[in-house]
Amino acid sequence: MAKTTPFTLVIFGATGDLTRRKLIPAVWSLYRQNLLPEEFRVIGFARREWTDDVFRDRMKEAVTEFSDCPLDEEEWRGFARCVHYHCSEFDQIEGYRDLRLKLESFEAEPGDACTNWETCCKTELRHSVLFYLATQPGQFSLVIDKLRQAGFHSAHRSGQGWARIIIEKPFGTDLASALKMNREISKGFSENQIYRIDHYLGKETVQNLLVFRFANSLFEPLWNGHFIDHVQITVSETVGVEGRGGYYDQSGAIRDIVQNHVMQLLALVAMEPPVSLKGDDIRDAKVQAIRSLRPIPEDCLNQQIVRAQYTRGVLPDGREAKGYLEEEGIDPKSITETYAALKVQIDNWRWAGVPFYIRTGKYLPVRITEIGIHFKPVPNVLFNSAGQMQPNMLALRIQPNEGIALQFQVKEPGPAMKIEPYKMRFAYAESFDSRSPEAYERLILDAALGDTTLFIRNDEVEAAWRFLDPVLRGCLGQNRDTLAGYPAGSWGPLAADELLERDGHQWELVRMPARK
Numbered sequence: 136m137a138k139t140t141p142f143t144l145v146i147f148g149a150t151g152d153l154t155r156r157k158l159i160p161a162v163w164s165l166y167r168q169n170l171l172p173e174e175f176r177v178i179g180f181a182r183r184e185w186t187d188d189v190f191r192d193r194m195k196e197a198v199t200e201f202s203d204c205p206l207d208e209e210e211w212r213g214f215a216r217c218v219h220y221h222c223s224e225f226d227q228i229e230g231y232r233d234l235r236l237k238l239e240s241f242e243a244e245p246g247d248a249c250t251n252w253e254t255c256c257k258t259e260l261r262h263s264v265l266f267y268l269a270t271q272p273g274q275f276s277l278v279i280d281k282l283r284q285a286g287f288h289s290a291h292r293s294g295q296g297w298a299r300i301i302i303e304k305p306f307g308t309d310l311a312s313a314l315k316m317n318r319e320i321s322k323g324f325s326e327n328q329i330y331r332i333d334h335y336l337g338k339e340t341v342q343n344l345l346v347f348r349f350a351n352s353l354f355e356p357l358w359n360g361h362f363i364d365h366v367q368i369t370v371s372e373t374v375g376v377e378g379r380g381g382y383y384d385q386s387g388a389i390r391d392i393v394q395n396h397v398m399q400l401l402a403l404v405a406m407e408p409p410v411s412l413k414g415d416d417i418r419d420a421k422v423q424a425i426r427s428l429r430p431i432p433e434d435c436l437n438q439q440i441v442r443a444q445y446t447r448g449v450l451p452d453g454r455e456a457k458g459y460l461e462e463e464g465i466d467p468k469s470i471t472e473t474y475a476a477l478k479v480q481i482d483n484w485r486w487a488g489v490p491f492y493i494r495t496g497k498y499l500p501v502r503i504t505e506i507g508i509h510f511k512p513v514p515n516v517l518f519n520s521a522g523q524m525q526p527n528m529l530a531l532r533i534q535p536n537e538g539i540a541l542q543f544q545v546k547e548p549g550p551a552m553k554i555e556p557y558k559m560r561f562a563y564a565e566s567f568d569s570r571s572p573e574a575y576e577r578l579i580l581d582a583a584l585g586d587t588t589l590f591i592r593n594d595e596v597e598a599a600w601r602f603l604d605p606v607l608r609g610c611l612g613q614n615r616d617t618l619a620g621y622p623a624g625s626w627g628p629l630a631a632d633e634l635l636e637r638d639g640h641q642w643e644l645v646r647m648p649a650r651k
């Protein structure tokens with residue numbers, strides 16, 4: 136893995152949950168694996184009046200709680216020396232100017248580990264800055280504008296370093312807000328400085344989709360509507376809204392999961408082979424796939440989309456769950472969906488006539504993200520009395536128990552011609568000893584290296600919204616009766632099963648060997 140040149144990571148919203156749960160544990164893990172440059176800095180930027188030491192203590196607690204890399208005191212002390220805190224309001228330009236002074240001050244206080252201060256740290260720590268916007272989405276444009284006013288956007292023009300910005304989803308709440316956000320961002324920073332994170336792209340198994348499709352000659356010739364009957368994408372979660380009611384009620388399953396994570400999975404499955412593995416070539420291919428989604432007319436919403444909300448129920452671990460409308464922060468009259476199932480079509484030569492079925496929901500019985508490629512059945516002429524014939528199916532398990540399973544028919548041993556479906560499985564946990572890096576480790580490192588491949592470009596975001604915006608507007612116009620209910624802990628509403636049954640299908644998931 137390439138190492139980055141010295142840089143400073145500035146985290147806006149550093150006292151928040153994302154920093155504690157994901158970002159600092161990811162940076163710590165990169166540090167422990169020796170994947171960070173000898174000289175780097177992390178600056179937490181937030182409003183709370185913390186000192187460097189308070190921030191370091193809090194981050195130590197976070198690493199103890201959330202990192203799978205054990206905390207070694209000696210190493211932590213080395214890491215903590217690189218961690219700083221900067222207290223400022225997001226809307227005050229002085230705070231950004233002071234941030235600049237803080238960066239300048241690094242010149243005067245070399246860290247103990249620095250071996251070549253004059254040539255590397257002096258310039259690069261100050262001039263190569265990765266800004267991570269872990270704030271409320273409503274503050275993205277404000278922070279970016281202030282960074283521009285403070286001159287950070289042009290730091291790289293001196294040729295001495297770079298300035299990049301990582302943005303967390305949601306990228307807007309509809310097409311208009313996404314366009315507005317992209318416009319505002321582009322006033323100060325060019326598109327190649329913007330790294331929009333969809334943490335699904337940092338998952339090993341999602342990256343493996345590219346390898347699976349284009350590094351094997353076996354499947355690509357079959358990867359089209361001549362051989363594939365339909366595709367199922369399931370993103371099922373066992374958690375509810377988990378104290379994020381305020382955010383979730385404004386969002387719902389389609390905005391929270393389908394607009395980003397599912398669109399990315401769908402694009403990687405459906406896209407044409409990119410001309411190279413360069414970031415923009417892959418992103419061009421993904422955008423084409425998303426743009427080929429057939430719009431869902433308003434009068435077809437009820438045939439192609441099922442939305443539902445969880446009601447009281449019993450979770451698989453025996454706990455009783457409240458209904459969605461009883462959760463804190465939720466409007467008791469809310470019609471926000473916590474479950475969505477969609478049937479979508481891709482209008483191009485490869486996928487004409489192949490439905491893609493998508494489902495996602497909170498408080499479902501099992502946590503699984505899986506893509507099922509269902510091949511066409513064989514003509515029912517030779518073995519129709521030999522038992523249950525299930526068409527071939529390829530399951531790409533994204534999480535957990537990551538792996539791949541291929542279902543085919545085998546003859547059951549014995550004198551009779553009896554056929555059984557059998558699954559051949561590959562499990563990451565059984566085949567590789569090495570640990571899979573957390574998505575955020577990979578993504579922070581790639582952004583520091585300037586590799587945009589695993590980040591979402593502005594036109595991808597806009598294409599996804601162009602497809603989903605009319606759907607969401609149509610759903611908003613519907614009354615409460617079109618929103619189904621499902622007990623927490625169940626597999627969602629019956630209407631979602633009927634969505635597939637109408638086409639002669641049913642939802643299917645494979646069992647994968649559990650991690651040791």
Ligand code: BG6
Pocket residue numbers: 334372391392504
């Ligand atoms: C986030 C959503 O983007 O993804 C959450 O906002 C969801 O609601 C989470 O729980 C799921 O991520 P993962 O990695 O657990 O599948």
